[in-house]
Amino acid sequence: MITIRTVYFVVVLVVFLVALVGAAMYYLIRNRQRKMYPYGKWETLMRRLVAVDRENIVLVARDLVDENGERRFDEGELDLDPSQIWPLVGGIKGLEILERNCQVLVDLVFYAQQWYPEVLAVTEQLRQQAREIELHIQRIKSAEKQGQLESWYPNYAQRAVATYYVMTRRVLGLYEQLNLPGLAELQQSL
Amino acid sequence: MHLTGMMFFFWAAGLLGHCLLLVVLLLRGRARTFPIFTALIAGNIIKTLALYAIALHASKHTYLVVYFAFAILDFVLQLGVTFELARHLFCPTGTWAPDVRKGFMILAAASFLIALVLASLPVPPEKTLLGTLLDRGNLLSSALQCELFVGMIAFSTIARLPWKTHVARIAQGLGVYELIGILTEAGHNLTVRNSLSFQILTYVRMSAYLACVAYWIVMLWRDAPRPVELPEDVRKLFFTLKIKVEYDLRKLRAFK
Numbered sequence: 232m233i234t235i236r237t238v239y240f241v242v243v244l245v246v247f248l249v250a251l252v253g254a255a256m257y258y259l260i261r262n263r264q265r266k267m268y269p270y271g272k273w274e275t276l277m278r279r280l281v282a283v284d285r286e287n288i289v290l291v292a293r294d295l296v297d298e299n300g301e302r303r304f305d306e307g308e309l310d311l312d313p314s315q316i317w318p319l320v321g322g323i324k325g326l327e328i329l330e331r332n333c334q335v336l337v338d339l340v341f342y343a344q345q346w347y348p349e350v351l352a353v354t355e356q357l358r359q360q361a362r363e364i365e366l367h368i369q370r371i372k373s374a375e376k377q378g379q380l381e382s383w384y385p386n387y388a389q390r391a392v393a394t395y396y397v398m399t400r401r402v403l404g405l406y407e408q409l410n411l412p413g414l415a416e417l418q419q420s421l
Numbered sequence: 422m423h424l425t426g427m428m429f430f431f432w433a434a435g436l437l438g439h440c441l442l443l444v445v446l447l448l449r450g451r452a453r454t455f456p457i458f459t460a461l462i463a464g465n466i467i468k469t470l471a472l473y474a475i476a477l478h479a480s481k482h483t484y485l486v487v488y489f490a491f492a493i494l495d496f497v498l499q500l501g502v503t504f505e506l507a508r509h510l511f512c513p514t515g516t517w518a519p520d521v522r523k524g525f526m527i528l529a530a531a532s533f534l535i536a537l538v539l540a541s542l543p544v545p546p547e548k549t550l551l552g553t554l555l556d557r558g559n560l561l562s563s564a565l566q567c568e569l570f571v572g573m574i575a576f577s578t579i580a581r582l583p584w585k586t587h588v589a590r591i592a593q594g595l596g597v598y599e600l601i602g603i604l605t606e607a608g609h610n611l612t613v614r615n616s617l618s619f620q621i622l623t624y625v626r627m628s629a630y631l632a633c634v635a636y637w638i639v640m641l642w643r644d645a646p647r648p649v650e651l652p653e654d655v656r657k658l659f660f661t662l663k664i665k666v667e668y669d670l671r672k673l674r675a676f677k
Contacts, residue, residue, distance in 0.1 A: 234544060236542065236543070236544050237543065237544065237611060239542060240539075240542040240543040240607075240610075240611075243538075243539060243542055244539065244603075244607050247535070247539060247564070248603065248604075251567055251568065251571055251600075252600075254571050254575065255570075255571045255574055258571075258574045258575045258578040259574065261578050262574075262577075262578050265578075265581075
């Protein structure tokens with residue numbers, strides 16, 4: 232005779248098996264894809280790149296650094312009022328998007344290593360810059376927790392944006408210089 | 422108590438398969454790498470011979486009691502094999518990564534709880550205490566092993582640790598067998614002992630195990646592909662990198 236407990240057992244068993252096989256398949260497919268595409272997949276990389284307001288990024292970054300990423304010491308330096316920087320950056324959410332995009336930028340240069348292994352040096356440089364941005368954002372978050380956001384964000388937010396800007400210029404420059412596939416798509420996205 | 426024709430076939434095939442596998446493990450030097458797995462196979466040979474002698478000369482109850490004792494030993498050794506495979510996978514240099522070890526302990530505890538809940542759910546019809554314990558224990562063992570294997574696949578993917586050929590083959594065999602084992606043991610928990618459906622489920626499980634043993638014999642006989650030798654300059658680069666990482670680690674630990 233089928234009891235209610237037997238029904239529960241069968242239901243739990245089916246859920247258990249589906250979850251078990253599903254989890255195993257998910258990780259096995261991930262493993263397989265990693266073997267098939269050791270440098271990542273271009274489409275996946277592009278999907279991970281979140282759209283940002285490029286004009287705002289340029290405006291905030293070029294207030295601090297020049298096109299080559301060198302600190303500006305001319306008269307035009309720091310034209311922006313600190314109160315303008317936060318909305319232009321998009322607040323903490325905007326900074327977090329930049330942080331995630333930085334990882335994609337690092338992966339984009341890593342992707343180029345399949346044709347030019349010597350690009351490794353650039354990948355490492357970008358990795359350090361991404362870490363720098365991460366630290367700036369961490370400082371801003373701690374300042375926010377301590378209620379001192381206003382005195383900290385203009386400096387660190389602008390530095391983070393400037394570093395991001397330099398990173399995008401470097402990645403675009405590299406793809407252009409080496410005539411790598413996907414340059415046009417990258418120019419539109421960054 | 423006498424073995425039926427079919428049961429005698431499984432008994433003989435099992436004994437032959439285990440003996441061949443033990444010879445492979447010893448001759449090809451795999452016993453040194455997988456001592457617990459070798460102990461499991463040797464234990465199975467002893468179990469098969471002992472149970473045959475008991476089946477011929479002792480009562481059915483004695484047979485069940487000895488079978489139960491061997492089942493506990495089998496369960497402990499199978500867990501040992503899982504730990505052995507995990508050690509090969511997660512501490513290839515001899516040291517467990519602290520985060521992986523902690524995660525693996527949590528996984529083991531959670532897996533045990535889930536398997537325990539699953540095994541305690543069914544109400545077996547008309548069974549003795551020993552029979553019920555055996556069926557529930559087998560279900561618990563299969564579910565636990567499967568969970569641990571899936572967890573190991575997940576951890577190795579996240580930590581990007583490769584499965585060495587023989588480790589992967591032992592795990593594949595055991596994993597597939599335990600997956601079939603969950604289904605057959607679930608069926609055992611819902612059917613009357615010695616009924617036709619119960620017997621069929623037992624044959625399915627035994628056939629799966631024989632296939633698994635045959636797979637291990639072939640795979641463990643074969644040599645693993647030779648790893649590609651590193652060029653001298655890359656080897657030097659890694660050596661320098663290792664020193665740098667050690668230096669950085671010392672600096673980081675000094676911050677505490």
